[in-house]
Amino acid sequence: MNKLTKASLFLLGFIVLGLILNYFLNSYIHAILISFMINAVMALSLNFITGLADQFSLGHAGLMAVGAYTSAIISKELLSDQWYFIPLTVVAAGFASAVLGFLVSLPSFKLKGDYLAIVTLGMAEIVRVLILNWNHVGGPRGYNAIVKFPGFLWSYSFGLLVLTITFVTFFRLKKSWFGRNLWALNEDDIAAEVMGLDLVKAKRSAFIISSFFAGVGGGVYAHHLGYISPGSFSFLISVQILIMAVLGGLGSMSGSILAAFILTILPELLRSLPTGTVDIRMIVYPVILICMMIVRPQGLLGRLELIEYFRMKKWIKS
Amino acid sequence: MEEFFQHTLNGLSFGSIYALVALGYTMVYGILGMINFAHSEIYMMGAFMCYYFALFMGFSAPSPINFTLGLLAASLAAGMIGYLVEKFAYKPLRNSPKMNSLITAIGVSILFQFGGQIIFGANPKSFPTLIEDKNLFEIAGSQIHLIDLLIYGVSALALVGLHFVIYRTQTGRAMRAVSTRSDMTPLMGIDNNKIISMTFIVGSVLAGIAAVLVSIKYPKIDPMMGSKIGMSAFVAAVFGGIGSLHGAIIGGLLLGVGEYYLIGYGASTYRDALSFSVLIFILLFKPTGLFGSKMKEKI
Numbered sequence: 202m203n204k205l206t207k208a209s210l211f212l213l214g215f216i217v218l219g220l221i222l223n224y225f226l227n228s229y230i231h232a233i234l235i236s237f238m239i240n241a242v243m244a245l246s247l248n249f250i251t252g253l254a255d256q257f258s259l260g261h262a263g264l265m266a267v268g269a270y271t272s273a274i275i276s277k278e279l280l281s282d283q284w285y286f287i288p289l290t291v292v293a294a295g296f297a298s299a300v301l302g303f304l305v306s307l308p309s310f311k312l313k314g315d316y317l318a319i320v321t322l323g324m325a326e327i328v329r330v331l332i333l334n335w336n337h338v339g340g341p342r343g344y345n346a347i348v349k350f351p352g353f354l355w356s357y358s359f360g361l362l363v364l365t366i367t368f369v370t371f372f373r374l375k376k377s378w379f380g381r382n383l384w385a386l387n388e389d390d391i392a393a394e395v396m397g398l399d400l401v402k403a404k405r406s407a408f409i410i411s412s413f414f415a416g417v418g419g420g421v422y423a424h425h426l427g428y429i430s431p432g433s434f435s436f437l438i439s440v441q442i443l444i445m446a447v448l449g450g451l452g453s454m455s456g457s458i459l460a461a462f463i464l465t466i467l468p469e470l471l472r473s474l475p476t477g478t479v480d481i482r483m484i485v486y487p488v489i490l491i492c493m494m495i496v497r498p499q500g501l502l503g504r505l506e507l508i509e510y511f512r513m514k515k516w517i518k519s
Numbered sequence: 520m521e522e523f524f525q526h527t528l529n530g531l532s533f534g535s536i537y538a539l540v541a542l543g544y545t546m547v548y549g550i551l552g553m554i555n556f557a558h559s560e561i562y563m564m565g566a567f568m569c570y571y572f573a574l575f576m577g578f579s580a581p582s583p584i585n586f587t588l589g590l591l592a593a594s595l596a597a598g599m600i601g602y603l604v605e606k607f608a609y610k611p612l613r614n615s616p617k618m619n620s621l622i623t624a625i626g627v628s629i630l631f632q633f634g635g636q637i638i639f640g641a642n643p644k645s646f647p648t649l650i651e652d653k654n655l656f657e658i659a660g661s662q663i664h665l666i667d668l669l670i671y672g673v674s675a676l677a678l679v680g681l682h683f684v685i686y687r688t689q690t691g692r693a694m695r696a697v698s699t700r701s702d703m704t705p706l707m708g709i710d711n712n713k714i715i716s717m718t719f720i721v722g723s724v725l726a727g728i729a730a731v732l733v734s735i736k737y738p739k740i741d742p743m744m745g746s747k748i749g750m751s752a753f754v755a756a757v758f759g760g761i762g763s764l765h766g767a768i769i770g771g772l773l774l775g776v777g778e779y780y781l782i783g784y785g786a787s788t789y790r791d792a793l794s795f796s797v798l799i800f801i802l803l804f805k806p807t808g809l810f811g812s813k814m815k816e817k818i
Binding site: 323 | 553554608611612615616617618619620621622623625626627628629630632633634637746750753754757788789791792794795796798799802803806
């Protein structure tokens with residue numbers, strides 16, 4: 202089988218899956234499925250900067266917020282709420298976040314160390330406060346009645362398309378010369394610099410690419426729910442994205458998708474636990490995170506992709 | 520002018536709280552090179568421990584003795600919690616990459632916040648009146664409250680105590696040594712683990728003191744109270760130059776005063792954004808902070 206037949210088989214499979222899901226499952230499952238795709242896009246985006254380039258970002262919720270609001274505002278104010286423009290606005294959202302990512306990268310990479318974490322943390326907070334004070338988009342009340350896709354099949358296919366593009370982009374980037382540069386500075390930044398790698402430029406490009414996809418994720422999010430508020434992009438969302446990237450394995454793209462799947466399903470299964478008003482996710486997540494760091498710090502897959510992981514298992518056995 | 524003076528006084532009182540909390544961040548950063556995200560939760564636990572201590576002892580009338588006892592209980596409890604967090608969450612990761620301990624710190628912080636909501640309840644609790652607030656005297660039209668004076672006094676005492684510990688005792692000397700060259704100190708007969716634990720305890724005690732001081736001024740405590748003050752205090756530490764003790768104190772005071780001017784002159788909804796804007800400007804123009812020294816890269 203060559204690559205083309207493989208790809209078209211996959212495509213066919215996903216379309217059949219979508220049709221099955223559309224007719225046999227209720228809208229609750231549909232909503233979970235779409236939010237899994239959004240989570241996976243966000244986790245992939247964070248994994249690229251944190252896993253590959255070893256730069257810690259704690260503000261992906263802020264980038265997501267910028268993407269979500271950009272996409273929502275453009276489709277409402279400029280494109281008069283037509284759903285077929287959604288792909289366009291989502292790309293615009295990505296570019297808006299990429300611009301913000303560039304601005305954030307200016308102060309962050311002046312020094313070595315965890316400065317990106319601090320600056321992105323601040324950036325997310327500033328974005329949140331600015332949106333809170335911006336009355337035109339509803340301020341704390343949130344932004345309402347954002348245009349949605351007309352049916353599940355549409356949003357499923359679009360989500361899948363975005364997820365596939367994100368995954369393929371990051372997967373290819375990981376294997377490219379650029380990805381290898383990032384691996385090098387991750388392993389030993391001094392040695393990488395001596396080999397002629399411009400550290401600041403590499404980190405900055407990585408962060409801008411990551412920001413772009415975070416914005417895209419935010420755009421999909423806005424058009425999935427139809428309602429966004431500053432509260433939907435709090436620090437805890439950044440942490441949630443981080444946990445997905447860490448659980449799957451920093452540096453493993455398919456691991457991020459796997460972890461996003463697990464961590465989207467798990468809280469839904471735990472909904473029946475008696476915790477009162479407290480969000481159960483926020484107990485489960487940190488426990489997973491701490492145990493993970495002590496017992497298996499490399500995450501589920503480590504740096505390997507899923508296929509490589511199974512190949513490795515086979516190789517060890519033989 | 521009167522208003523200005525009043526804002527300055529309020530800002531200084533809040534700034535000294537920031538300074539106390541920022542010291543915990545800066546000390547841990549100086550010695551381990553990691554941002555201790557759980558520090559703000561130790562602060563929160565200090566307030567809650569004092570609350571339950573007062574409940575347990577049945578403090579009814581406010582008195583200086585109750586205040587002192589509450590302060591002692593909170594700082595002891597906070598020190599203990601800081602020690603335990605270090606022992607169970609950070610120590611197993613001592614030799615793994617820095618990223619891992621950072622992630623663990625975030626995990627511990629969130630676990631405390633939401634575990635606290637389950638154990639203590641998510642609704643705010645009203646902190647007992649440990650000491651009665653009085654209007655002591657007026658200077659240039661601004662009133663000086665007893666509580667504000669207490670905040671200045673206790674934080675000044677705590678800072679003097681810290682200075683004594685760091686610069687006049689064997690432990691303090693060992694702490695400074697570990698923060699300079701942690702790979703050499705074992706050869707000098709210093710037990711690094713013990714010194715790191717001590718650093719966490721000292722930082723946590725300061726956070727516990729700060730928690731009680733804030734709670735008697737704003738008597739409402741809830742499990743999320745740490746996160747906001749923690750962020751600001753952390754910014755104060757970076758502002759002053761992370762790793763530098765005096766920097767943390769000055770940074771805390773400046774940030775406190777700045778925030779009160781912002782609130783006083785009508786931009787209170789932007790308060791949370793101020794500290795982070797300061798942070799980004801600092802990193803843009805003087806990334807080492809006010810008093811930080813640029814570390815030379817060792818190969």
